[in-house]
Amino acid sequence: MSLSGKTSGFNRSDTITAIATAPGPSGISVIRISGPTAKHIADKIFIGKTRPTRAKTQTVHFGQVINPATKEIIDEVLVTVFSAPNSYTGEDMIEISCHGGDYIASKIIQEITKIGARLAEPGEFTKRRVFVGKMDITQAEATLDLVQVKNESAYRSAIEQLQGKLSGYIFNLSEKIKLITAQIENLIEFEENQKHFQTEFKKLFLRIKEIRCDLEATIKRSEELKFLRNGIYCVIVGRPNVGKSSLFNRLSEMEKAIVTELPGTTRDSLEQTTIINGITFHLIDTAGLKIIRQPKGAQKIEALGIKQSKNWLDAADIVLAVFDNSKPFNRQDALVYDAIKTKPHILVLNKIDLKTKFNRNILKNDTVYPISAKYNKGIKQLRHAVAKHYQKQPSTNNYLYLNARHTEVLKQVVQFLQDSEAEKYFEIAAINLRTALDILGTITSAVTNEAVLDTIFSQFCVGK
Ligand SMILES: Nc1nc2c(ncn2[C@@H]2O[C@H](COP(=O)(O)OP(=O)(O)OP(=O)(O)O)[C@@H](O)[C@H]2O)c(=O)[nH]1
Ligand SMILES: [Mg+2]
Structure with missing residues (x-):
């Protein structure tokens, strides 16, 4: 199926170039050149046994990249030659594998742009692939995914x-x-x-x-x-000091959240992604939910944190509500219990290593998971319970x-x-x-709304 047609101000007669590998130190970097003059440009900067314009398609050649003006050698490289239509973009294409790191690749790109190629826009290689009909838009989106x-x-x-x-x-x-x-x-x-x-x-x-x-x-x-792909937002709530951050650290197996004996330690919400039984969870540690009558000064900051917690609560797929076994159930616990009722939730009773002052009967028919975040007790069972919530889903074959x-x-x-x-x-x-x-x-179809195409391709990295 050919998708050529209106191409929304997008010029395919240009030859484009970009570094296709991620920035930073690495073993090798790959530079891509695509378009009508790709092989001619390679001829000018590459010295090897075969000239890229004479090379067969999908062949790899060892040699040196030089500065064509001074003949100075920039790097030893492998050049892969692709002739249209047998390439990713469907155009003539060159891929240069040079030594890693940003400096050498940038130096080579500089020479390439001096002799006629322009820097590619994000996703432009894939965009070309779509416009020659080698791929439709859903496949381009999948590439991005x-x-x-x-x-x-x-x-x-x-x-x-x-x-x-x-x-x-x-x-x-x-x-x-x-x-x-x-x-x-x-x-x-x-x-x-x-x-x-x-x-x-x-x-x-x-x-x-x-x-x-x-x-x-x-x-x-x-x-x-959708959660199978995007992950599940699992928000930890509870009144101040019940051990939310301690539990967050346990579940994420990281010591990311600060834990202190002072109520109100967590003010900004923290997020950490963790995988439990093959399912991705985005754990969120929040500021404690509590009743504040007149937030002033420092208290005002805390109130903001609390507002954020409420927003998280709305966005949550599942809520872990934490209570403190060493303290009686109070109004703030009641506020928490009330706030989570309409959401899928799991109740957690923390600090079971301390003397019990909490009356579990108040939590009615809900299952309560007893844990000690400090001493790592009951965490395995809790992780299992959280994952089990999502493993009841039917087989995903037809999804x-x-x-x-x-x-x-x-x-x-x-x-x-x-x-x-x-x-x-x-x-x-x-x-x-x-x-x-x-x-x-x-x-x-690629012959679709220009804004839609721009949104899709702008999310790509340069070089893809
Ligand atoms: N004995 C005992 N202490 C715990 C346990 N879990 C947490 N703590 C202690 O309780 C205090 C508060 O823990 P945090 O994890 O900071 O509690 P939090 O709910 O995040 O508190 P805020 O961020 O202030 O709302 C710290 O001194 C922890 O060491 C536990 O299972 N047993
Ligand atoms: Mg905290």
Whole structure:
């Protein structure tokens, strides 16, 4: 499928270059050059047995990069030559592997830009790949995701998307809608046989409803399982001094949060990502929730921290509410207990190494996990309980990951399908279906809204 068309102020006649590896000290750095003059530029700066313009595609050549003006050797390198269309961008491409670190690579880039290439914009190599039709937009998005994945589920769904799982789904969906649209348009033309005509329409509208319900289920499932990719926000709350930061350190297996005997130690929320039973959790340590009547001075800062805690509480996927076994349940505990009731939560009773003054019966039917954060007691069981919350999920084989852009587009498609089901004028129903198809096409097609493309590619690193 060719996606060439409007290319939104994006010039493919330029030859572009960038360092493709991450900045900082490293074993090697890779420089990419892509575009019509890529091989000619390489000819000018590379001395080896074969000239890049004469080299076969996908071959690697040892030699030196020189400053073409002074003939001074800059580095010993390996040059890989790719001839169009057999390259990542589909254009002539050169990859130079030089010694690592930023200095040498920058020196080579300087020479390349002096003789005609310009620096690539973020994601421009992938953008070119999309515009020559080697990849659709969902696959470009998957490329971006792959670079950023942090867990197995995110990796799985990104690689499936890269291999075309989402594109395939969109293709099948649009084929189904196209078929129904054509059948409706056909019936409109042969409307003489009124009775037969009505029953046929009914059948087609039922079919649209089926497709719409399927699509809605796919969107819902993706939203429910989004945590597999994005991680679960697990927020630790409790009144001051109950041991939230101590628990945060235990669960994250890091000593990141400051722990003191003074209530109000944590003022800013802290975040740490940890993996429990293969699931990514973003742990958040918050300032204690408490009742403040008139926040003044230093207390004002604490009040801000507390406000932040409330925001975190709203954003949480799951809350760990911590209580102190060595103190009686008080009004501040009641405030915490009340605040978390409507959220998925786990109750934790900390400081079980100390004498019990806390009345557990107050926590009613909820399971309470007794721990001692200080002496590392009950932490394993708690970790297990947190992970178990998410392992009840059904098998994820049929799961299709949809990002915010895909979800938004598919929801619009649902709306147009629904409008056509309810439409009494068949011509208008057909127009609605055609609109649904156009909207659906924007998920994969490069000939889409310029702002959408800019947003996607601006998130890429330069050199990708
Ligand atoms: N005996 C005992 N002390 C604990 C335990 N957990 C925490 N502490 C102590 O309780 C005090 C408060 O601990 P923190 O982890 O700072 O409590 P916090 O809830 O984060 O406190 P704020 O940030 O002030 O709201 C410190 O002196 C900890 O050493 C425990 O399991 N047993
Ligand atoms: Mg704290």
